[in-house]
Amino acid sequence: MLSKxxxxxxxxxxxxxxxxxxxxxxxTQAGPFGANRKAAMMWFTKAAAASAIVGxxxxxxxxTDDRMAPVYKAVSEASTELKKKAKEFGIELEIPFTVAHAFxxxxxxxxPPHYPWDHYSPWKSYDHASIRRGFxxxxxxxxxxxxxxxxxxxxxxxxxxxxxxxKALAAEYEYEDGPDDSGQMFMRPGKLTDAMPxxxxxxxxxxxxxxxxxxxxxxxxxxxRHGEEDYIFALLLGYCDPPAGVNIREGLHYNPYFxxxxxxxxxSIFDEVVDYEDGTPNNASQLAKDVTxxxxxxxxxxxxxxxxxxxxxLAISAMLLGLSxxxxxxxxxxxxxxxxxxxPGKFDEV
Amino acid sequence: xxSAIAKQTYNVFFRRSSAYLAGIxxxxxxxxxxxxxVSDRVWDSINKGRQWKDIRxxxxx
Numbered sequence: 001m002l003s004k005x006x007x008x009x010x011x012x013x014x015x016x017x018x019x020x021x022x023x024x025x026x027x028t029q030a031g032p033f034g035a036n037r038k039a040a041m042m043w044f045t046k047a048a049a050a051s052a053i054v055g056x057x058x059x060x061x062x063x064t065d066d067r068m069a070p071v072y073k074a075v076s077e078a079s080t081e082l083k084k085k086a087k088e089f090g091i092e093l094e095i096p097f098t099v100a101h102a103f104x105x106x107x108x109x110x111x112p113p114h115y116p117w118d119h120y121s122p123w124k125s126y127d128h129a130s131i132r133r134g135f136x137x138x139x140x141x142x143x144x145x146x147x148x149x150x151x152x153x154x155x156x157x158x159x160x161x162x163x164x165x166x167k168a169l170a171a172e173y174e175y176e177d178g179p180d181d182s183g184q185m186f187m188r189p190g191k192l193t194d195a196m197p198x199x200x201x202x203x204x205x206x207x208x209x210x211x212x213x214x215x216x217x218x219x220x221x222x223x224x225r226h227g228e229e230d231y232i233f234a235l236l237l238g239y240c241d242p243p244a245g246v247n248i249r250e251g252l253h254y255n256p257y258f259x260x261x262x263x264x265x266x267x268s269i270f271d272e273v274v275d276y277e278d279g280t281p282n283n284a285s286q287l288a289k290d291v292t293x294x295x296x297x298x299x300x301x302x303x304x305x306x307x308x309x310x311x312x313x314l315a316i317s318a319m320l321l322g323l324s325x326x327x328x329x330x331x332x333x334x335x336x337x338x339x340x341x342x343x344p345g346k347f348d349e350v
Numbered sequence: 351x352x353s354a355i356a357k358q359t360y361n362v363f364f365r366r367s368s369a370y371l372a373g374i375x376x377x378x379x380x381x382x383x384x385x386x387x388v389s390d391r392v393w394d395s396i397n398k399g400r401q402w403k404d405i406r407x408x409x410x411x
Contacts, residue, residue: 125397129405159402162409278408304401308393315389 109259112227112234123311125304126297132160133276134294137287140274148196150219151298166192173197211251213264222299229292231257236288239267
């Protein structure tokens with residue numbers, strides 16, 4: 001709102017320049033809402049207050065829910081009828097504002113808290129010791145149910161294991177290979193070029209063993225879930241008793257972070273289920289953090305290289321920016337230091 | 351003195367296009383090596399103890 005002082009100043013400015021034909025500002029003009037801006041403001045304030053009161057009155061005392069219910073019902077029936085008719089003609093009709101979507105964290109899963117992952121910083125690599133421990137957790141716990149079809153033993157070399165270690169890890173399992181000279185398939189120990197062993201031969205077998213639920217492949221799971229690391233970590237440790245009134249079917253488990261709340265995976269991370277070789281405490285949250293870091297690496301194996309590249313790009317771009325600023329000033333120095341002087345020539349007085 | 355150096359530089363690098371081009375290639379080569387060395391060192395020191403090369407000694411036979 002324009003203050004009174006501002007008004008008088010404008011008015012005075014007018015008087016000062018009265019040699020010109022006086023032009024009136026729109027704000028000082030009498031209009032349909034009052035004699036001047038202040039009056040108009042008052043008018044709008046009153047109008048807003050009045051319509052709020054009238055609106056409140058109408059919605060609470062005149063068009064009450066009881067009275068409106070039949071109208072809503074009629075509208076919704078009509079729109080259903082309309083949709084049906086449209087469908088007969090092969091048109092999927094979606095009438096806006098006729099559908100209500102309520103958001104419920106029970107249906108969508110509780111949002112996980114944001115944890116301070118140390119590799120979230122733009123200049124931090126993964127903690128490779130953590131990836132190594134996480135692989136151990138995956139191998140000893142999760143791999144009983146979850147495959148990782150896109151992670152090969154060779155991927156571990158130079159990331160979390162030495163070549164000799166990765167070879168030894170692969171050789172712990174038997175893989176089918178072949179056919180041999182006689183056309184027979186045969187079993188041989190795993191090699192670096194083999195993927196993580198599958199716990200089940202196919203999806204049907206996996207479902208049959210897990211009460212109908214399919215334990216998803218974990219190769220890209222961090223990419224594949226909203227909340228990424230935060231979600232996986234919260235899910236692994238989020239098991240608790242269901243709240244009163246929530247019934248969990250036999251074979252399912254309550255986990256508020258899982259959409260719907262009932263998950264077929266039982267809690268598998270407990271204190272000390274894995275023994276670390278490097279002396280890191282093996283409590284449940286450490287195990288969950290490590291396995292989540294490992295899964296994050298599996299989803300984003302290019303992470304370290306990408307961040308390093310990004311920093312180099314920023315450094316080079318900063319240099320180029322400096323150079324281009326210098327270049328611009330170099331080129332413009334001629335224009336900027338030019339002085340334009342008007343020297344009137346001889347001309348006749350009129 | 352400064353002008354002597356400038357003159358020398360001009361004569362060696364800018365006088366002939368072939369020398370100019372060779373100079374660009376050579377300095378790009380040198381710059382890349384220097385830049386990569388420095389930035390890798392910075393990266394490694396920020397991430398000390400986190401990368402595989404920092405922990406591999408524990409596992410290599």
